[in-house]
Structures are given as structure tokens and as C-alpha cells.
Amino acid sequence: MKKSYLIAAGVAVIAVGWVLSGQFGGKEEKAAKPANDATAVKKKAALPRVKVRTSAALSKVNELVILGKTEASRRVSLKAETAGRIIAIKAKKGDRVKKGDVIVQLEVDDRPARLAEAKAKLRQRQIEFQADKELSARNFRSKVKLAGTQALLESAKAELAKAKLDLNRTVIRASFGGVLELRPVEIGDYVKIGNPVATIVDLSPILVVANIPEAQIGYVQSGLPANARLIDGRVINGMVRFVSAEAITATRTFKVEMETANLDHSIVSGLTAELRLSLGEVRAHRVSPAVLTLSKDGLVGVKSVNNNGIVQFHEIQLVADTPEGMWLGGLPELLTIISIGQEFVKVGQKVEPVPTSSPAVSALKGK
Numbered sequence: 320m321k322k323s324y325l326i327a328a329g330v331a332v333i334a335v336g337w338v339l340s341g342q343f344g345g346k347e348e349k350a351a352k353p354a355n356d357a358t359a360v361k362k363k364a365a366l367p368r369v370k371v372r373t374s375a376a377l378s379k380v381n382e383l384v385i386l387g388k389t390e391a392s393r394r395v396s397l398k399a400e401t402a403g404r405i406i407a408i409k410a411k412k413g414d415r416v417k418k419g420d421v422i423v424q425l426e427v428d429d430r431p432a433r434l435a436e437a438k439a440k441l442r443q444r445q446i447e448f449q450a451d452k453e454l455s456a457r458n459f460r461s462k463v464k465l466a467g468t469q470a471l472l473e474s475a476k477a478e479l480a481k482a483k484l485d486l487n488r489t490v491i492r493a494s495f496g497g498v499l500e501l502r503p504v505e506i507g508d509y510v511k512i513g514n515p516v517a518t519i520v521d522l523s524p525i526l527v528v529a530n531i532p533e534a535q536i537g538y539v540q541s542g543l544p545a546n547a548r549l550i551d552g553r554v555i556n557g558m559v560r561f562v563s564a565e566a567i568t569a570t571r572t573f574k575v576e577m578e579t580a581n582l583d584h585s586i587v588s589g590l591t592a593e594l595r596l597s598l599g600e601v602r603a604h605r606v607s608p609a610v611l612t613l614s615k616d617g618l619v620g621v622k623s624v625n626n627n628g629i630v631q632f633h634e635i636q637l638v639a640d641t642p643e644g645m646w647l648g649g650l651p652e653l654l655t656i657i658s659i660g661q662e663f664v665k666v667g668q669k670v671e672p673v674p675t676s677s678p679a680v681s682a683l684k685g686k
Contacts (some may be wrong), residue, residue, distance in 0.1 A: 366671040370659035371624055373674075374604045376652045381598040381638050383538070387529025387547070389590040392578065393495060393521035397422060399510040401488040410517075412502050415584070416493040422517045423504065425489040434486055437479040444468075444475040497521040498584065520588060525581035527557070529594045530572035534636075536562070538598040545577045547592040555579045555586065559596070603638040603646040604654065611635070611645075612661045621647070622661040623654050624672045630657070632666045 403425035410422050451468040454460035493499075501518035510516060527547040531539055543559040557579030566573055577594060610621050612632075620634040636649040655672060657664070664670055 366628070366669060367660070367664060368671040368673050369624065369630075369657045369661065369664060371655050371672040371674060372658045374606060374654050374656050376602040376604055376650065378600055379603040379605075379638055379646050381538070381601040381603075381648070383531070383535050383596040383598055384639070385529045385531060385594050385596075387527050387592050387594045389549070389586055389588055389592055390526045390528045390576075391497075391520035391522055391588045392524050392526050393497070394500075395494055395519055396501075396515050397491055397494070397517040397519065399425070399488075399491065399512055399514045399516055401425065401485050402509075402511050403428065403489055404509045405504055405506055405516075408502070408504075408506055410493075410499050410502070412499055414499045415497070416499055416519065417496045418493055420493045421490055422493055422499070422502070423491040425491070425510070427486060427489050430482070430486040430489065434479070434482040437475070437482040441472075441475040441479050444472040448472045491516055493519055495519065495521055497523075522584045522586065522588065523581045524557075524578045525586045525588070526560075527555075527577040527579070527592045527594050529575055529577075529592075530567065530570060531575050533566060533571050533573065535598070536573045539573075539575055539596060543596060545594065545596045547577060547579075547594045549586070550591040553586075601638055601648050602652065603648045604650055604656075605644045605646050606656065607658070608645050610656055610658050610661065614666075621650070621654075622657045622664070622666070624657060624670060625655070628669050628672060630664050630666050630668045630670055 405423055406426050407424040408422070409424070410416055410420065416422070448465075448468045448471075451460050451465045455462060455465045497519045498521075499517060500520045502516070504510060504514075504516045527545075539559060539562055541559055541562055544556075545559055546554055546556045548554050557577045559575060560578040561574070561576040563574040575594075575596075606621070611619060612622055614620060614632050614634070618632075618634045620632055623631050623633060625631055633650050633654070635647040638646040638648045640646075657672075658675065660670075
């Protein structure tokens with residue numbers, strides 16, 4: 320009987336101990352839960368990290384590079400100024416001609432006879448005017464009659480000049496030296512006044528023509544040194560001779576012409592050319608195109624982090640685009656540029672900047 324009491328007392332002690340251990344364990348679990356919640360809150364409140372690179376402005380020649388083409392400095396279409404049949408052609412397509420060289424000759428027809436008639440009529444009018452002038456001086460001829468005779472004399476002079484001009488126009492000459500580019504007529508063709516008979520282009524000097532964006536047109540002016548690289552690799556030097564004062568409405572660009580000598584006519588019109596204009600020296604940052612981003616207003620720029628870790632946006636001016644990177648102007652001398660993560664943070668937001676060389680950068684790849 321005594322033994323049964325002892326067993327019962329032992330079981331009771333074990334049961335009480337188990338219950339008590341459960342209560343203490345529950346308190347530990349309850350105590351641990353707030354700690355885990357605090358860690359989660361702390362993790363949730365952590366600042367977003369971005370990869371940054373400190374960039375310093377450097378001196379850079381502000382060179383504007385734009386695609387253009389070569390053009391003849393002058394181009395004229397010779398047209399018939401009198402009607403007639405072509406009886407001679409003195410130059411063929413591709414010939415180099417000098418100013419005054421005969422290109423086409425027309426049949427003179429009755430023009431020499433009409434010229435002789437005009438000369439004879441002029442002599443008659445001169446005699447009549449002289450006689451009336453002498454009679455008028457002695458009051459045997461009225462001033463009205465004298466004025467009429469003088470008018471006939473002037474009319475005869477005009478007829479003679481017209482006859483001479485019409486005869487001279489049967490010979491069509493080059494108005495300047497150049498290359499005969501087109502000649503759409505042949506011997507035997509009949510041309511009327513205004514019909515084209517030849518086209519001459521002047522390749523010396525030669526022009527390189529390009530359209531400059533409105534953002535850069537303020538830097539370009541006549542007399543500015545320039546050079547151009549032709550599609551065959553040749554580099555030619557010249558000077559800006561013309562800057563358009565009015566933009567092309569469809570493209571908002573301005574026409575610019577560079578002039579260069581071409582004495583041997585080796586540069587022809589219509590070649591693709593890369594025009595380079597030196598706009599002086601500026602301070603600029605060299606960056607990768609990948610750092611560029613857009614503002615909420617659609618402006619192109621870069622995002623940076625200031626000393627307080629706040630994200631800022633800077634609109635940029637493109638100075639040059641080279642294989643080594645883009646050169647950007649209009650930025651502070653020293654700038655901490657966001658190179659990775661700029662699309663996921665907003666202007667004014669506080670972030671944790673991570674330098675490019677930091678080992679923590681690898682943690683950004685999962686963000």
C-alpha cells in the first residue's frame with residue numbers, strides 16, 4: 320500500500336514538471352516572436368541600393384559630326400532664247416567646258432537679212448531726224464514734227480539691237496566653266512524659246528551640305544573651319560560658307576554648306592560625306608550610353624546621388640558620341656552617377672549608393 324502511494328506521488332511530480340516546462344517554453348516562443356517581427360520591419364525599412372560611379376568632367380573638343388553629301392557649287396540649265404533648228408553641237412556629255420565655249424549652234428535662217436534691213440532703216444531714220452532738226456532750227460519744222468521723227472529714230476535703233484541679239488542667240492555658250500552634265504538635244508532637233516539644251520555643273524569649288532539640328536545651330540557660323548570624310552575615306556578640309564537663317568519645317572534642321580577647293584574635279588557631286596564642325600572646347604563627362612534615362616517630362620539625362628543619398632536628375636547636352644563612350648555636357652564638374660538601378664528609383668528618393676568597386680554590387684543583381 321505504501322508502495323502504491325510512492326508511485327502515484329512520482330507520477331504527479333512528473334506531470335507537474337511537464338506542465339511547467341510547457342509554460343516556460345511558451346513564454347520563450349512568445350518572447351521570440353516579437354524579435355522576429357522587429358527583424359522583418361527592419362528589413363522592410365532598408366534603403367534601396369543603386370550602383371554608382373563618380374565621374375569628373377574633362378576638357379573635350381566640342382565636335383559636331385553629321386551626315387551630309389557633296390554638291391556642285393553651281394548648276395545651270397542652258398535654255399534656248401530663240402527658236403531654230405540645231406545645226407551643230409560643239410560639246411558632249413562629260414566634257415569640261417570654259418566660260419564662253421560654244422555648246423550648241425542654231426540655224427540663222429533669215430536673221431542676217433533682217434539685221435541688214437534694220438541697219439538700213441536706222442540710216443534712213445537718222446537722215447530724216449537730221450533734216451527735221453535743221454529745219455526746226457530755222458523755224459521751218461514744228462517741234463511736234465521733230466519729236467515724231469526722233470521717236471522713229473529711237474524705234475529703228477531698238478529694232479537693230481533686237482535683230483543683233485536674235486542673231487547672237489543662235490549660238491548657245493557656257494555661262495561658266497564646269498562639266499557638261501546633260502545635253503538632251505541632237506543635231507536636227509528643233510527647239511523653241513525656253514527648251515533646255517544643256518546642263519552645266521561647277522565642281523570647283525565643291526560643297527559638303529548637311530542639315531544641323533536646331534540644338535546645335537547656335538554654335539555654327541560662316542567662316543568656321545570644318546572637314547569632311549568622304550565615303551571612300553578621303554578627308555577634305557574647308558570652311559563653312561553658308562548657314563541657313565530659316566529651319567526646314569518638316570525636320571526642324573538648318574542647312575549648312577562647307578566649301579572646299581576641287582581643282583582637279585576628283586570629287587563629284589552626290590557623294591555621302593561625314594561633316595565635322597569644330598565648335599570649341601567644353602567640359603564634359605564620358606559615360607556609357609546605358610546610364611541615360613528619361614525624366615517624367617520626357618527629357619534625356621542622367622540620375623545621380625548627392626551627399627545626402629538623395630536621387631537627382633540632370634538634363635544633358637550631347638557633345639560627342641564616340642566608340643569609347645558618350646561625352647555629355649551641361650553637368651556639374653563632379654557627379655556621382657547612378658549606373659545601375661536608375662530606372663527603379665525616383666527623383667527625391669533616398670537610396671543607398673554602392674560604388675562600382677564594392678563587393679556588395681553582386682547583391683544588386685537580384686534586385
